[in-house]
Amino acid sequence: MRPDTLFQRITDYANRADPYPLYAELRENGVTRQTDGGYLVGTYQEIAELLHDPRISSDIGNRTDPDEDILRRPDPPAFIGVDDPEHDRLRRITMRPFGPPHSPGRIDALRADITRITDDLIGSFRDKDRIDVVDDFAYPLPVTVICRLLGVPFEDVPLIRAWTNAIIASFDFAPEKDDRDHQERLRAGMEARIAMAEYLGGLADTRRDRPTDDMLSALVNDAGPDGRLTREELKSTATLLLIAGHETTVNLIANGALTLLRLPQALRLLRDRPELMPNAVEELLRYEPPVHMLPQRTPLTDIEVAGVTIPKGARLILMLASGNRDPLRFKDPDHFDPTREDNQHFGFGSGVHNCFGAPLARVEAQIALSALVPHLAGLRPAEDPPPYRRSALLRGPRHLVIERA
Amino acid sequence: MSGERRDGRIVIVGASLAGLRAAETLREEGFGGTLTLVGDEPRPPYDRPPLSKQVLLGRVRAQDVGLPGRRDVDARWRLGVAAVGLDPIGKQVLLADGERLPFDRLLIATGTRARPWPNPEEAALDGVMTLRTADDAARLAERLDAGPRRVLVIGAGFTGSEIASACRERGFEVTVAERGPSPLVGALGGALGALAATVQRAHGVDLRCGVTVTSLRGRDGRLIGAEFSDGSRIEADIAVVALGAVRNTEWLADAGLAAGPRGVACDAGCRAFNMYGIVTDDVFVAGDVARFPHPLFEYQILALEHWGNAVAQAEVAAHNMVSPGPCRRPHLTVPAFWSSQFGLNIKSVGVPTFSDQVVVAQGSLRERRLVAVYGYRGRVTAAVGVNRAKWLGYYQGLIETAAPFPPRPGAADPPASGVPVPSDVPSPQTLSHGPTVALTGHVPDRRLTLVRHD
Numbered sequence: 001m002r003p004d005t006l007f008q009r010i011t012d013y014a015n016r017a018d019p020y021p022l023y024a025e026l027r028e029n030g031v032t033r034q035t036d037g038g039y040l041v042g043t044y045q046e047i048a049e050l051l052h053d054p055r056i057s058s059d060i061g062n063r064t065d066p067d068e069d070i071l072r073r074p075d076p077p078a079f080i081g082v083d084d085p086e087h088d089r090l091r092r093i094t095m096r097p098f099g100p101p102h103s104p105g106r107i108d109a110l111r112a113d114i115t116r117i118t119d120d121l122i123g124s125f126r127d128k129d130r131i132d133v134v135d136d137f138a139y140p141l142p143v144t145v146i147c148r149l150l151g152v153p154f155e156d157v158p159l160i161r162a163w164t165n166a167i168i169a170s171f172d173f174a175p176e177k178d179d180r181d182h183q184e185r186l187r188a189g190m191e192a193r194i195a196m197a198e199y200l201g202g203l204a205d206t207r208r209d210r211p212t213d214d215m216l217s218a219l220v221n222d223a224g225p226d227g228r229l230t231r232e233e234l235k236s237t238a239t240l241l242l243i244a245g246h247e248t249t250v251n252l253i254a255n256g257a258l259t260l261l262r263l264p265q266a267l268r269l270l271r272d273r274p275e276l277m278p279n280a281v282e283e284l285l286r287y288e289p290p291v292h293m294l295p296q297r298t299p300l301t302d303i304e305v306a307g308v309t310i311p312k313g314a315r316l317i318l319m320l321a322s323g324n325r326d327p328l329r330f331k332d333p334d335h336f337d338p339t340r341e342d343n344q345h346f347g348f349g350s351g352v353h354n355c356f357g358a359p360l361a362r363v364e365a366q367i368a369l370s371a372l373v374p375h376l377a378g379l380r381p382a383e384d385p386p387p388y389r390r391s392a393l394l395r396g397p398r399h400l401v402i403e404r405a
Numbered sequence: 406m407s408g409e410r411r412d413g414r415i416v417i418v419g420a421s422l423a424g425l426r427a428a429e430t431l432r433e434e435g436f437g438g439t440l441t442l443v444g445d446e447p448r449p450p451y452d453r454p455p456l457s458k459q460v461l462l463g464r465v466r467a468q469d470v471g472l473p474g475r476r477d478v479d480a481r482w483r484l485g486v487a488a489v490g491l492d493p494i495g496k497q498v499l500l501a502d503g504e505r506l507p508f509d510r511l512l513i514a515t516g517t518r519a520r521p522w523p524n525p526e527e528a529a530l531d532g533v534m535t536l537r538t539a540d541d542a543a544r545l546a547e548r549l550d551a552g553p554r555r556v557l558v559i560g561a562g563f564t565g566s567e568i569a570s571a572c573r574e575r576g577f578e579v580t581v582a583e584r585g586p587s588p589l590v591g592a593l594g595g596a597l598g599a600l601a602a603t604v605q606r607a608h609g610v611d612l613r614c615g616v617t618v619t620s621l622r623g624r625d626g627r628l629i630g631a632e633f634s635d636g637s638r639i640e641a642d643i644a645v646v647a648l649g650a651v652r653n654t655e656w657l658a659d660a661g662l663a664a665g666p667r668g669v670a671c672d673a674g675c676r677a678f679n680m681y682g683i684v685t686d687d688v689f690v691a692g693d694v695a696r697f698p699h700p701l702f703e704y705q706i707l708a709l710e711h712w713g714n715a716v717a718q719a720e721v722a723a724h725n726m727v728s729p730g731p732c733r734r735p736h737l738t739v740p741a742f743w744s745s746q747f748g749l750n751i752k753s754v755g756v757p758t759f760s761d762q763v764v765v766a767q768g769s770l771r772e773r774r775l776v777a778v779y780g781y782r783g784r785v786t787a788a789v790g791v792n793r794a795k796w797l798g799y800y801q802g803l804i805e806t807a808a809p810f811p812p813r814p815g816a817a818d819p820p821a822s823g824v825p826v827p828s829d830v831p832s833p834q835t836l837s838h839g840p841t842v843a844l845t846g847h848v849p850d851r852r853l854t855l856v857r858h859d
Contacts, residue, residue, distance in 0.1 A: 052798040054767055054776075054816035083817040084767070084793075085774060225748070301815030312815075352795045 004032040007040055007317065011172075011392040017385035019292070019392070020334070023322035031308040037065060038315035039308070042322030044329035044346075046306050050318060051351035055300050058353060059083050063298045064313030073190065075197050076232055078240035080353065081296065087352065093226050094237055097218030099359060107359045110145060114364055117144050118371045126375070130382070133372075133400040138253035139246075141368055145360070146245035150238065151207065151214025152200075159199070164243055166192035171391050197235040200242065204234055215241070241357070249361050251290035251389075251396025253368045256281070258400055259288055259336055260373065261381055266338055270373050277373075280338035281365045285324075285347025287336045292321040292395045294349065320346035321395075380405045410727045412438035416498050416506050418488045419514030419653075420444025422452070422712065423692030423719040427512050428478040430723035440480040441506055443498065447485035448539060454712060456542035457564050458745060461571035463550065467543035488515070491660035493679075496687070509687065510726050513657070513669055513677065514719065516693040517650035517710065522559075527621040532628030533644045536564060548643050553577055557631050557641040559618050561588035562838025563744045565647030566601065570746035573608045580611040580639050582618050582631075584837040591836040593757050593789055595829025597777055600770050600791070604747045611639075617837070618644075649838045650710060652694050662688065667843060668696040668708045673735040675722035691715065691722040696843075697736060701804065702759045702786065708843040711742040739801050740842065743794070749773060752794040755787030755804040756842050757828070764811045764825040766800075767818045768793055775820070776800065779828055780810025 006029070009015060010022050026042035033039055041047055050056050058081055060066045079090040096102045121140055125131045143157055152160065170189020172182065204216045211217035219234055229237060260267045270280055297316040302309055310316060323346050325333040330343075348355035355361070382401040389398045415431060417424045420442045428442055444450075450472045459465040483500065490499035491511070498506040519535035522528035534545055549556075549572065556572045558565045561583035572579045585591060588605055590598030605612045617634045621644055630640040654664040662685070663670040663678040669690045670678045675697070677688040690697075692715040696708040717738040725733040743752040757763075760779035766788070768775030776796050779787035784807045788800030796816075803812060811825050833843070 049799075049802065052796070052802075054796050054799055054818075057817060084796075085772070085818045088774070088793075299815075300817065301813070303815075351798070 003035040004029065004040075005035055006032065007034040007036065007038060010319075013388075013390060013392075016388040016390075016392065016395065019321070019395075020325060023319060023325055026319060026322055027326060031305050031310070034317075036315070038317050039305075039310045040317050040319060041305060042319040042326075043306065044323040044326035047318050047320065047323040047346060048350060050297070050305065050316070051346075051349060051353075053303070054084075055303055056297050056316065057083050057300050058087070058297055060296055060298075062300060062313060063315060065315070074194055075236045075239070078236040079356075080240055080244075084352065089226050090229070090233060090237065091356065093224065093229055094219070094241070094356070096222065096224050097215045098356070102224070106149075107363055110149065110360070111363060111367070113148065114141070114145055114367045115371075117141055118367055122371055122375065130401060130403045133257045133402060134250065134254050134397055135399065137368070137372070138250045138257070138400075141253065142246035142249035142364055145364060146242060149215055149245070149360070150200075150242060151212055151216040152203065152242065156199075160196070160242065163192040163196040164247060167196070167243060168247060168389070168391055168394060171393055193239065196242070197239045200238040201231060201235040204231075204238065245357050245360070247394060248290040248357075249364050251394060252281075252284065252361060252365045253372075254397050254400050255288040255290065255395075256284045256365060256369045257372060257376065257402075258381065258384075258386065258397060259284060260369070260376055261379065261402065262384070263336055266336055267373065267376055269338055270369075271377070274370055274373070276338050277366050277370045278362070279340070279343075281362060281369065282343050282345065282347070283336060283338050283340050284365070284369075286330070286340075286343055286345035287324070289321050289324060289345070289347040290394060290396060291347075291349070292319065293393055294318040294320060294353075295393060320349065376402075378405055379403065410729060411435050413509035414439050414441075414507060415510050415512070415726065416441045416443065416508040417512040417514060418443045418498060419512075419516055419692065419694070420446070420482065420484060421450055421514070421516055421692070421715075422472065423514040423516070423715040424512070425450040425472055425474070425478075425719075426716050427514060427691055427719035427723040427726075428480055429475045430720045431727060432476060432478050434724055434727050436723075436727045438509075440478065441483060441508075442478075442480050443483045443486065443488050443500065443506070445485070445487035445501075446538060446540075449482070449484065451539055453537075456539060457536060457567040458571065460542045460546055461549060461568060462574060463546065467539045467546060470539060488656050491657055491662075493661050493685075493688070511688045512719075512722055512726065513688065513690045513694060514692045514715075515653035515656070516715075517652050519646070520648040520651050522621070522644075522646045522648075524621070527623070528646070529626075530621060530623040530628045531626055532642050533621060533646065535646045536568060537650070545643075545645065549575060549577065553642045555580060555639065555641040555643075557582065557618075557639065557644040558647055559644060560647035560649065560836075560838035561585075561601075561605075561612070561614075562591060562647060562649060562836070563589065563742075563746075565645070565838055566605070567744060567746045568645050568647060569605065569610050570608070573610060573747070578611070579609075580613065580631075580641065581605065582616055582633060582837065583612070583614045584617050585614065585831055585835050587614055588612070589751075590829070590831055591758070591833065591838060592842065593751075593753070593777075594760065594763055594779070596763050596765075596770070596826060597789060597791070598829070600773070604749060604773065608747045613637075647838060649836075650693065652708075654694065668694050670696050670706060673698055673700075673737070674725045674733050675718060675736055676725070689722040689726055691718040699740075699756075700737065701739065701807070702756055705759065707740070707756065709740050710842075711740055713741050714738065739804055741797075741801075750792050750794055751789065752797055753787065753789045754797050754801045755779065755785075757787040757789055758830045758842055759786045760828040760830060762810065762825040763828040764823060765820040766812055766823070767796065767816045767820065769820055774818075776816075778803075778810070778812055780825065783810050784808070785810045785812060 166188045204220045207217040348358040379402045386397040451470045487501045519537035555578040558581045587598035588601040620632045622630045652668045657664040671690040675689045693710045698704040721736040741754045766778045774792045777789045785803040
């Protein structure tokens with residue numbers, strides 16, 4: 001089989017604004033080996049099966065050719081990069097202060113806060129003729145919420161932002177390993193990761209025996225049947241929660257605003273029928289998901305996917321955003337339909353690694369976009385497509401400047 | 406599509422989960438005729454799984470477990486009155502209050518009831534109870550609130566084990582008596598049965614297997630204790646009889662249907678068979694009372710007491726009631742159920758009793774965290790997760806494709822030993838509790854005698 005270059009083209013920044021034709025090509029071609037030795041899967045049925053297959057590992061240590069820069073990370077991987085039973089233990093302990101059965105009301109209790117923060121942000125730009133949806137709205141909302149939830153003081157948000165940007169930039173896939181910019185980004189990302197983990201570890205230490213009403217306090221003070229996280233585990237877990245807890249939601253809100261600006265009919269529908277918003281957010285998670293792929297899986301044994309054998313230890317890339325547009329699964333998949341009923345999308349993945357923060361992301365996006373809808377009429381993006389962020393994995397606009405039409 | 410199937414009169418006998426979901430599906434699919442639901446309990450449809458869990462723990466009141474409706478069903482509700490007969494020729498359901506309900510199509514969803522304690526005098530003692538209805542749960546919860554000294558649970562199937570779990574969680578002394586070799590063995594076989602026994606004892610249950618309760622002792626009309634077949638005795642102020650379920654088919658005795666103690670037989674499209682094995686076209690069956698052939702299990706006739714089956718089968722039955730022949734669907738859902746007890750989440754897909762071997766595919770019995778996979782003649786037929794429900798979707802795929810058993814190794818969290826052992830599914834005769842899946846075979850419930858009229 002001649003290696004395919006599709007993954008290179010998907011990660012090429014030139015295709016960031018519209019990767020969807022490449023995904024159609026991927027679904028057409030089926031599972032193919034890429035020039036870097038990885039395998040891409042982009043059809044719904046196959047992705048769904050692989051997400052639920054216990055023979056698929058999320059632990060990069062099981063790869064025959066792991067990315068060494070990830071292996072060099074000083075901290076233990078958080079649950080996102082670990083398999084059962086360890087994954088299950090870490091996730092269960094972390095879930096205790098976040099959701100049911102032990103903390104069923106945690107997310108719901110944040111609604112009032114989220115609404116107030118949203119209203120404040122909208123109030124601050126209501127009279128402006130030009131705003132950046134990302135910097136003025138989509139970014140400050142989730143970062144404020146996740147900091148409050150974890151117990152990070154608000155004055156440290158600029159610090160968090162700088163670290164997060166460096167870490168996300170290092171997620172880039174560089175075709176040339178010796179690319180100097182890439183090496184520099186990796187180094188900066190690693191430094192930021194160490195600094196953020198140390199910061200969060202120190203913050204958690206101050207909460208030990210002096211709990212405030214936040215998740216870090218709960219994680220250091222409350223022990224369930226599985227005990228507590230070690231300090232190292234807590235550092236990696238808190239880093240994951242902090243980054244994943246806002247980075248993806250920024251993209252979801254910004255992608256949502258852009259989609260509604262492009263589709264006046266959908267915007268009108270949501271203005272007239274605000275009760276459709278929860279459904280519209282699900283459609284958004286299908287149509288323009290914040291996470292486009294899961295790039296770090298690998299089979300623990302040779303497996304067959306759609307007639308192709310993927311060898312044990314090979315890099316397996318699940319193109320979630322492609323599965324979301326699979327016409328074999330979704331009727332009229334390239335159409336954004338806020339009333340779509342049958343919509344089991346991969347916006348939050350699926351299986352044991354299903355997005356931990358999904359309930360929070362849903363509430364944030366619903367409140368944020370509901371508040372934004374009445375203000376979008378008569379506005380248009382200053383540039384379309386807007387400038388995108390580097391990452392092909394966490395895809396969203398870097399800025400989304402909108403102005404009066 | 407023919408208009409006649411979209412109107413007319415439909416009667417649903419049984420107003421619990423299957424009856425409600427069928428009614429909603431009928432309206433969803435455009436049925437515009439008159440719809441009547443008959444239920445022997447006075448309450449609107451409610452959810453039973455919490456009755457042996459949250460209600461007994463005092464977290465939810467028994468009257469607060471009403472089933473949320475999916476949509477308005479625009480039906481006439483005849484609640485608090487049982488159906489007592491069916492006239493298949495005149496197409497009428499006879500109610501206990503004398504009313505006759507004419508129908509064009511009928512759905513039988515009468516479910517099951519708790520099997521009573523066989524000795525009526527002992528069963529009448531104050532403190533002897535069963536658990537099936539919301540009223541039962543309310544009575545038992547009230548007794549538990551009063552702080553019993555010891556609760557005796559007779560039968561260690563899922564209901565009995567969940568009751569024991571709730572009692573232990575509230576700190577009450579519990580004795581569980583099971584005629585079979587271990588709890589849950591009737592549904593899950595020997596290996597997981599042994600795990601359940603270990604877990605119950607670790608939680609302080611006085612578990613007695615291989616014994617039967619020979620008498621319930623009373624004084625002044627109140628329960629004071631019990632005697633066992635091994636000669637031992639205990640004192641107890643509550644005895645919960647958890648001996649499985651009896652199918653509510655007596656009202657069909659003269660209806661000419663293939664109805665009996667094992668349920669009402671129907672085809673894959675939920676159409677009832679008559680006593681000659683001829684399929685009817687106006688009488689449908691769904692839920693716990695139905696027994697139907699399942700292609701994944703060699704067309705064995707299955708009777709499932711599962712929440713999910715009641716929903717799925719009701720939806721298929723309702724669809725077929727308003728659809729002409731070629732548009733009808735088979736009920737092929739892979740059976741699934743769950744239980745929570747003693748801190749364990751147990752979930753099953755497939756039919757574990759339809760097996761000859763079992764293997765731990767992931768995790769470990771000792772850690773109480775595993776997926777056990779069941780096989781029959783070299784094919785995967787079931788999987789049970791203990792605190793591992795999220796992996797079961799994969800194993801369901803293996804069941805649906807009749808994948809080879811044992812499954813090939815390579816899954817995360819591999820077991821120490823991947824060697825299959827006999828699944829040790831006992832004959833139902835040796836159990837205190839009825840199995841929640843009955844493989845009822847092709848045998849008719851009544852032998853027919855050919856009568857010649859010369």
